[in-house]
Ligand SMILES: COc1ccc(S(=O)(=O)[C@H](CC(=O)O)C(F)F)cc1
Ligand SMILES: [Zn+2]
C-alpha cells in the first residue's frame with residue numbers, strides 16, 4: 110500500500126500476531142521466516158523475530174474489515190496486502206484468512222505470497238517480469254520436469 114520509501118535501518122524486527130487455522134503455528138513461523146530470508150539474502154538486511162507488538166513489521170491473518178482502510182474481500186480476490194516502510198502501520202503485512210493457506214501446491218502457498226508481500230513491506234513495487242517474485246499476480250507453478258521449479262528459480266535469482 111503506501112509505497113516507495115525505504116527502511117532507514119538494517120535490522121528490521123517482525124512479530125506474528127493472529128495466526129491462520131489452515132496451518133500449524135510452527136509451519137507459519139517457518140514459512141514466514143523463509144520468506145524473510147529470501148529478502149535478507151537479496152538485500153543484506155537482517156530480520157529479527159520479536160514477540161511484541163512494537164515490532165517494525167506486524168504479520169497477521171485477518172478477514173474483511175480489520176482496522177485499516179483496506180478491508181479484505183472473502184475468498185479469492187485480494188489475498189494479502191502490506192504497507193510500505195514507516196512507523197506504526199508501516200511494513201505491516203496482512204493475509205486474508207478467508208483464503209485457504211497451504212505449504213504446498215493447493216490453495217494459496219503462504220511462502221510465495223509472504224515473499225511477495227514482504228517485498229512491498231520493503232518498499233518494492235510490482236515488476237512487469239512474469240518470472241519476478243514481485244509480478245502482480247499469483248501463480249502456483251507446478252515444476253515441469255526438466256525446468257527449474259518455482260523455488261529453485263527464485264533461489265538462483267537471490
Ligand atoms: C505472488 O504474490 C502475490 C500476488 C498477488 C497478490 S494479490 O492478488 O493479493 C494483490 C495484492 C498485492 O499485489 O500485494 C491484489 F492486488 F490484491 C498477493 C501476493
Ligand atoms: Zn490490512
Ligand SMILES: [Zn+2]
Nearest residue numbers: 225229235245
Ligand atoms: Zn503485490
